[in-house]
Amino acid sequence: MNYDTLTIDTAGSIATVTLNRPEVRNAFNEQAIAELTAAFTALGQVDGIRVIVLAANGTAYCAGADLNWMKKMAGYSEEENRADAMQLANMLRIIYACPKPVVAKVHGDCFGGGVGLAAACDIAIAADDAHFCLSEVKLGLIPATISPYVIKAMGENAARRYFLTAERFNAREALRIGLVHDIATAATLDGQVDAIANALAANSPNAVRQAKALVSEIAGQPVTDTLIADTAHRIAQIRASGEGREGVAAFLEKRKPAWLN
Known part of the structure; x- marks a missing residue:
């Protein structure tokens, strides 16, 4: 355009x-x-x-x-x-x-x-x-x-x-x-x-996107059982994601993650 x-x-x-x-x-x-x-x-x-x-x-x-x-x-x-x-x-x-x-x-x-x-x-x-x-x-x-x-x-x-x-x-x-x-x-x-x-x-594109959504959706919310379950679900999902697994592996192996290559 x-x-x-x-x-x-x-x-x-x-x-x-x-x-x-x-x-x-x-x-x-x-x-x-x-x-x-x-x-x-x-x-x-x-x-x-x-x-x-x-x-x-x-x-x-x-x-x-x-x-x-x-x-x-x-x-x-x-x-x-x-x-x-x-x-x-x-x-x-x-x-x-x-x-x-x-x-x-x-x-x-x-x-x-x-x-x-x-x-x-x-x-x-x-x-x-x-x-x-x-x-x-x-x-x-x-x-x-x-x-x-x-x-x-x-x-x-x-x-x-x-x-x-x-x-x-x-x-x-x-x-x-x-x-x-x-x-x-x-x-x-x-x-x-x-x-x-x-x-x-330099950060994980998926993690940055999810972190931005996290701030918007969690800010101002009361700390309830529902909120706690939601945050646990979010971290579990991103740990199991491709970039989540790659980022942790890269850190442990002391190398750059794939999204920087």
Whole structure:
């Protein structure tokens, strides 16, 4: 598929999806949302891809909603707005549930829907000059479609503040509240993201996929007999899997596992 709003580059088992609308600070419109949906759906099914990096060209990571798109939405009925919002909601869910680990490489401004985009990724690394803002309430709106991912990332307490105040905050605050996992200088951001991506790519593809599902499905669950049985079932299945057996054998035999050859 050819894309107009993003580029896709592959180096070995790592794919980089780059938002490529620098003239509008990589703001979302219908086309960008549709192309991100298509790209992550496709890449999630490619056997040779083990990691996806979500980056951006230009001075901003993502400025949220495109102004022309917002003007168009201003004339929509409630039903039309709901259908439009579902496109963004589905795109974020596809990134969040992608079977491959996704790493956000954030720089510059990351506002509104851009915060949701970074929060939907498994790991977010930000440049130390990045700034974040959940500005929706200034426009009489709320960050509804991005809220499942942003609240999971920053927690309810921080969300109460930043959803309600629409304050800008910097990368160090994003790190403190858990929205991003680490920060780097502009000069070292590429290297730090590469290191994370390479570490992910070196692990068992099946185990990484199952570990991602484990976090999503176990987080917040009460510790019950059913949960304990489920976790025992999961480890038994993966121990008996081809990669599970190969990984343990490689460790005991002091050699590289087959997925690294």
